[in-house]
Amino acid sequence: MAAVKDFIKVSDSIWEIPATYKDGMQVPARIYATEKLLREMDDGVIDQVTNVATLPGILNYAYCMPDGHWGYGFPIGGVAAMDTRSGVISPGGIGFDINCGMRLVRTNLTLEEVQPHLRLLVDRLFERVPAGVGSSGFVKLSQGEFRRVVELGARWCIDNGYGWPEDLERTEEYGCIDGADSSKISTKSVERGYNQIGTLGSGNHYLEIQVVKPENVYDAELAGAFGITKPNQVVVMFHCGSRGFGHQVATEYLQLFLKVMEKKYGITILDRELACAPFNSQEGQDYFAAMKCAINMSFANRQVILHRIREVFSDVFHKGPEELGLHQIYDVAHNTAKLETHMVQGKEREVLVHRKGATRAFGPGNPELPQIYRKTGQPVILGGSMETGSYLLVGVASGAQTFFSTAHGSGRSMSRRQAKKKFQGKKLVHDMEQRGIYVRGVSYAGLAEEAGAAYKNIDDVVAATEQAGISKAVVRFIPIGNVKG
Amino acid sequence: MPYEYLDEIATADAAFKASGDTLEEMFIAACDATMNVMVGDLETIAHEQQRSISVSSDAIDMLLFELLQELIYYKDAEKLLLRVCRLSISRQDEAFILQADAHGEELNMHKHDLVVDVKAVTLHRFRVEQTPEGWEATVIVDI
Numbered sequence: 001m002a003a004v005k006d007f008i009k010v011s012d013s014i015w016e017i018p019a020t021y022k023d024g025m026q027v028p029a030r031i032y033a034t035e036k037l038l039r040e041m042d043d044g045v046i047d048q049v050t051n052v053a054t055l056p057g058i059l060n061y062a063y064c065m066p067d068g069h070w071g072y073g074f075p076i077g078g079v080a081a082m083d084t085r086s087g088v089i090s091p092g093g094i095g096f097d098i099n100c101g102m103r104l105v106r107t108n109l110t111l112e113e114v115q116p117h118l119r120l121l122v123d124r125l126f127e128r129v130p131a132g133v134g135s136s137g138f139v140k141l142s143q144g145e146f147r148r149v150v151e152l153g154a155r156w157c158i159d160n161g162y163g164w165p166e167d168l169e170r171t172e173e174y175g176c177i178d179g180a181d182s183s184k185i186s187t188k189s190v191e192r193g194y195n196q197i198g199t200l201g202s203g204n205h206y207l208e209i210q211v212v213k214p215e216n217v218y219d220a221e222l223a224g225a226f227g228i229t230k231p232n233q234v235v236v237m238f239h240c241g242s243r244g245f246g247h248q249v250a251t252e253y254l255q256l257f258l259k260v261m262e263k264k265y266g267i268t269i270l271d272r273e274l275a276c277a278p279f280n281s282q283e284g285q286d287y288f289a290a291m292k293c294a295i296n297m298s299f300a301n302r303q304v305i306l307h308r309i310r311e312v313f314s315d316v317f318h319k320g321p322e323e324l325g326l327h328q329i330y331d332v333a334h335n336t337a338k339l340e341t342h343m344v345q346g347k348e349r350e351v352l353v354h355r356k357g358a359t360r361a362f363g364p365g366n367p368e369l370p371q372i373y374r375k376t377g378q379p380v381i382l383g384g385s386m387e388t389g390s391y392l393l394v395g396v397a398s399g400a401q402t403f404f405s406t407a408h409g410s411g412r413s414m415s416r417r418q419a420k421k422k423f424q425g426k427k428l429v430h431d432m433e434q435r436g437i438y439v440r441g442v443s444y445a446g447l448a449e450e451a452g453a454a455y456k457n458i459d460d461v462v463a464a465t466e467q468a469g470i471s472k473a474v475v476r477f478i479p480i481g482n483v484k485g
Numbered sequence: 486m487p488y489e490y491l492d493e494i495a496t497a498d499a500a501f502k503a504s505g506d507t508l509e510e511m512f513i514a515a516c517d518a519t520m521n522v523m524v525g526d527l528e529t530i531a532h533e534q535q536r537s538i539s540v541s542s543d544a545i546d547m548l549l550f551e552l553l554q555e556l557i558y559y560k561d562a563e564k565l566l567l568r569v570c571r572l573s574i575s576r577q578d579e580a581f582i583l584q585a586d587a588h589g590e591e592l593n594m595h596k597h598d599l600v601v602d603v604k605a606v607t608l609h610r611f612r613v614e615q616t617p618e619g620w621e622a623t624v625i626v627d628i
Binding site: 073096193201243244271414 | 490491492493495496497498499523524547554557558560561562564592594598599600601602604605606607608609611625627628
């Protein structure tokens with residue numbers, strides 16, 4: 001457990017570890033959490049966030065969000081902005097599952113309308129959105145075409161009939177990040193990923209049907225701006241990433257960085273998972289361009305899944321997806337590094353922001369946001385466990401303190417092995433059904449690992465982000481149907 | 486079983502310790518441990534197809550890292566669940582060279598008790614070391 005005495009209390013929800021805590025720290029570390037969440041954090045978080053603070057070119061602070069727990073290199077929930085001239089890029093600051101993220105889709109249906117069809121809906125989604133170990137998608141691509149997909153992202157999907165043009169502006173980076181260069185990715189990475197477009201994957205990835213209860217609307221005006229207007233309105237939320245492709249890209253560049261980091265660039269690090277290269281070096285730029293391919297692959301993956309969701313709802317309700325109001329609210333990435341313009345020491349400049357298990361949360365007026373959300377601020381989607389619920393938040397002006405970054409979910413508090421010992425998959429499915437949540441999963445053992453009690457309390461996480469002023473709650477969603485990888 | 490899973494050190498993922506009298510035996514155990522995270526009963530994997538795997542590295546731990554990555558690669562690229570049956574490690578100048586034969590079959594969700602996908606080997610607490618009893622490795626795989 002973290003010792004609270006190690007921290008300087010900046011406010012009720014911001015805790016600082018000074019740069020004197022560990023040799024080599026360039027900046028202090030800041031953990032965003034209530035005292036309760038801080039006490040529950042594992043020691044790994046403190047060790048890792050202070051390791052991040054030693055990276056060359058880091059600006060202001062090494063941050064950890066309220067849902068933080070230990071990860072590889074950076075903690076999950078880690079945020080670090082790097083100077084583009086003197087700073088580094090690190091795969092450990094992005095995560096293996098590059099552009100793992102969340103997409104939220106609304107419907108104009110209510111709980112009462114969906115309830116009679118819930119089992120059929122979930123069963124159909126389970127069939128049409130493949131999940132689990134070794135699943136393949138329905139989009140059959142050659143390896144050459146896959147290389148085009150990773151350069152074009154969700155745009156490729158729209159051009160090929162898998163979605164609506166409006167989906168793009170409702171996706172971070174408009175569904176296609178500039179500068180993705182497929183000459184920087186290996187054949188092996190392509191072979192791992194080209195048959196996985198349109199698949200959920202496994203682990204904590206899921207697709208959920210959720211409801212907005214009237215008592216869970218915290219800001220009706222903002223909810224309305226995001227299209228949530230009816231009592232008991234039904235939405236669909238899903239969580240997945242760049243599958244085997246993103247992992248292969250991350251692994252290969254991690255190995256390359258380990259070879260050149262010290263010998264060629266004289267950088268020493270405290271953990272091999274923090275392997276990095278100067279952002280401006282050839283290796284750093286190559287990884288940046290390859291990583292962007294994985295960002296785009298993930299946007300394409302979620303776009304194709306959205307297309308499948310529209311098909312399934314249409315089939316089940318015998319109405320077109322337009323008539324059912326199946327509009328995407330937003331798609332956020334929570335494992336990335338991106339060039340963004342921020343104010344640093346009173347000056348506007350471009351910096352490289354690593355977010356690993358952390359979500360970008362631009363406030364109102366940010367020119368990167370599409371017109372529809374320019375006034376509201378950026379929608380932020382936080383996925384909770386399959387039993388408890390999820391949130392829609394929005395970015396706020398005071399988020400500048402964390403380079404406009406906030407939490408990404410609830411974060412685990414119990415290991416997978418512990419969860420599997422404590423919970424039985426079959427019983428869990430039965431109990432959840434009694435409580436009105438219908439679940440389909442590939443594996444009972446896999447389901448047991450995802451039990452709600454294995455996660456932190458998402459309400460606490462959201463409250464901490466609000467208290468600290470890095471995002472604001474709009475609505476809370478309750479799950480009623482779940483497809484689990 | 487020449488491997489055991491470790492409960493406490495990997496919150497969101499899976500960790501194991503593999504051991505063997507020789508380096509080769511320990512590497513084979515680590516391969517099975519990785520596969521066993523994904524497939525509940527390894528005995529259900531039939532010997533229908535064979536693959537030869539060669540990897541090399543200038544460090545013994547990274548040699549194991551590369552081998553385990555190969556298994557993950559075959560699982561995604563060819564949907565093959567593989568078990569290593571023969572393995573040899575030799576030295577050539579500064580590098581370790583590994584040659585392995587693996588048997589297995591295409592994954593089938595109706596036949597194999599598929600649990601959770603392994604997507605990468607991590608270097609977090611990754612360790613290969615010689616012990617008085619033989620060799621031991623600690624590995625955390627990303628899920």
